[in-house]
Amino acid sequence: MTLALPTPAEPLKIGTRGSPLALAQAHETRDRLMAAFGLPEDAFRIVVIKTTGDDSVLIAADRPLKEIGNKGLFTKEIEEALLSGGIDIAVHSMKDMPVAQPGGLILDCYLPREDVRDAFVSATATGITDLPQGARVGSSSLRRRAQLKARRPDLEVVEFRGNVQTRMKKLADGVASATFLAMAGLNRLGMAHVARSAIEPEDMLPAVAQGAIGVERRLNDPRTEAMLAALHHAPTGLRLAAERAYLAALDGSCETPIAGLALLDGTDLWLRGEILRPDGSETITGDIRGPASDGAALGRHLAADLLAQAPKDFFAWR
Numbered sequence: 001m002t003l004a005l006p007t008p009a010e011p012l013k014i015g016t017r018g019s020p021l022a023l024a025q026a027h028e029t030r031d032r033l034m035a036a037f038g039l040p041e042d043a044f045r046i047v048v049i050k051t052t053g054d055d056s057v058l059i060a061a062d063r064p065l066k067e068i069g070n071k072g073l074f075t076k077e078i079e080e081a082l083l084s085g086g087i088d089i090a091v092h093s094m095k096d097m098p099v100a101q102p103g104g105l106i107l108d109c110y111l112p113r114e115d116v117r118d119a120f121v122s123a124t125a126t127g128i129t130d131l132p133q134g135a136r137v138g139s140s141s142l143r144r145r146a147q148l149k150a151r152r153p154d155l156e157v158v159e160f161r162g163n164v165q166t167r168m169k170k171l172a173d174g175v176a177s178a179t180f181l182a183m184a185g186l187n188r189l190g191m192a193h194v195a196r197s198a199i200e201p202e203d204m205l206p207a208v209a210q211g212a213i214g215v216e217r218r219l220n221d222p223r224t225e226a227m228l229a230a231l232h233h234a235p236t237g238l239r240l241a242a243e244r245a246y247l248a249a250l251d252g253s254c255e256t257p258i259a260g261l262a263l264l265d266g267t268d269l270w271l272r273g274e275i276l277r278p279d280g281s282e283t284i285t286g287d288i289r290g291p292a293s294d295g296a297a298l299g300r301h302l303a304a305d306l307l308a309q310a311p312k313d314f315f316a317w318r
C-alpha cells in the first residue's frame with residue numbers, strides 16, 4: 001500500500017554523516033520512504049554533513065574517547081542544519097544519540113531494529129574465552145572495555161577507532177588480536193562475514209539502543225511528521241522508550257559503562273541493565289518486567305534499582 005502525500009516542490013533533504021555506515025542508514029531510510037509513498041529516488045536528496053565526531057585531529061586514533069566527550073559529538077552540526085532548514089530530516093544511530101533533543105526538534109521515528117548483539121572479530125580466536133592469556137584487544141568503548149575486563153582481567157585493552165576497514169587493517173597489522181563491532185553495523189554494510197561470532201546478550205549486554213536507527217525532524221513540520229509517522233516501527237519505539245529512560249535516569253554518557261536491553265514479550269517488556277566500574281572490577285546488574293506501555297517508568301525503576309545497589313564510591317571516577 002502506498003500513502004498519499006502532497007507533492008513537494010523540492011526534494012526532501014535527508015541529513016547524515018558521511019561514514020559508510022551512516023550513508024547505508026540514510027539510504028535505507030530513503031528506500032523505506034520511497035516504498036511507503038511510491039515516490040521516485042529524485043524526490044529525496046541525501047545531504048552529507050561533517051560533524052565534530054568526524055574531525056580527524058580532535059578524534060585522533062590514540063586519544064581516549066572519554067577525553068573527547070560524547071555530548072552530541074556526532075549530532076550537533078546535523079541538528080543545526082535541521083533547525084536552519086538546510087535539511088528536513090536527519091538519520092542517526094540511536095546508540096550515539098543524547099537522551100534529549102534540542103528545542104524545536106523531535107525524535108519519534110525508529111526503523112525496525114537490527115541485530116542488537118556485539119560481534120567478536122578476530123583472525124586467531126573464536127571468542128572471548130579462547131583468547132590467549134594477556135592478549136591485546138582493541139576497543140574504545142568504555143562499556144565493552146569494562147565488560148571484557150570483568151570476564152578476562154588478564155587481557156590488555158587498547159584504544160581502537162575508525163571505520164570497519166580501518167579496524168580490520170589494525171587487526172591485520174597486529175595492533176590487537178581481537179576487537180568488537182556491532183552486528184547491526186556489519187549487517188547494514190553487508191560485512192557480517194568479518195564477525196567471528198556474535199556475542200549473546202547474556203554474555204555481553206549491548207549498549208542502549210544498539211542496532212536502532214532514529215529519524216529526527218523539526219517540530220511543527222506537518223509534512224515530515226506525516227511521512228515519518230508512516231515509517232515508524234512501533235515495537236522498536238516501545239523498546240527504546242524503556243532503554244532511553246533507563247539511560248537518562250543513570251545520566252549516561254560515553255564516560256559511563258552502561259549496558260541495557262529491552263525485549264518485547266507479547267504486550268510486556270523485559271528490560272535488563274548493567275553498570276560497571278571502568279576497570280571491570282565490579283558489575284551491578286538487574287532486570288524488570290512490566291507492560292510495554294509503561295516503558296519509560298520501567299526504565300526509571302531499573303535505573304533506581306541499580307543505583308541503590310551501587311556502593312558510595314561506584315561513580316567516583318566520573
Ligand SMILES: NCc1[nH]cc(CCC(=O)O)c1CC(=O)O
Binds near residue numbers: 095181185
Ligand atoms: N559508536 C559508534 C557506532 N554507533 C553505532 C554503531 C553500530 C550500529 C549500531 O549499533 O546501531 C557504531 C559502531 C559499532 O559499535 O560497531
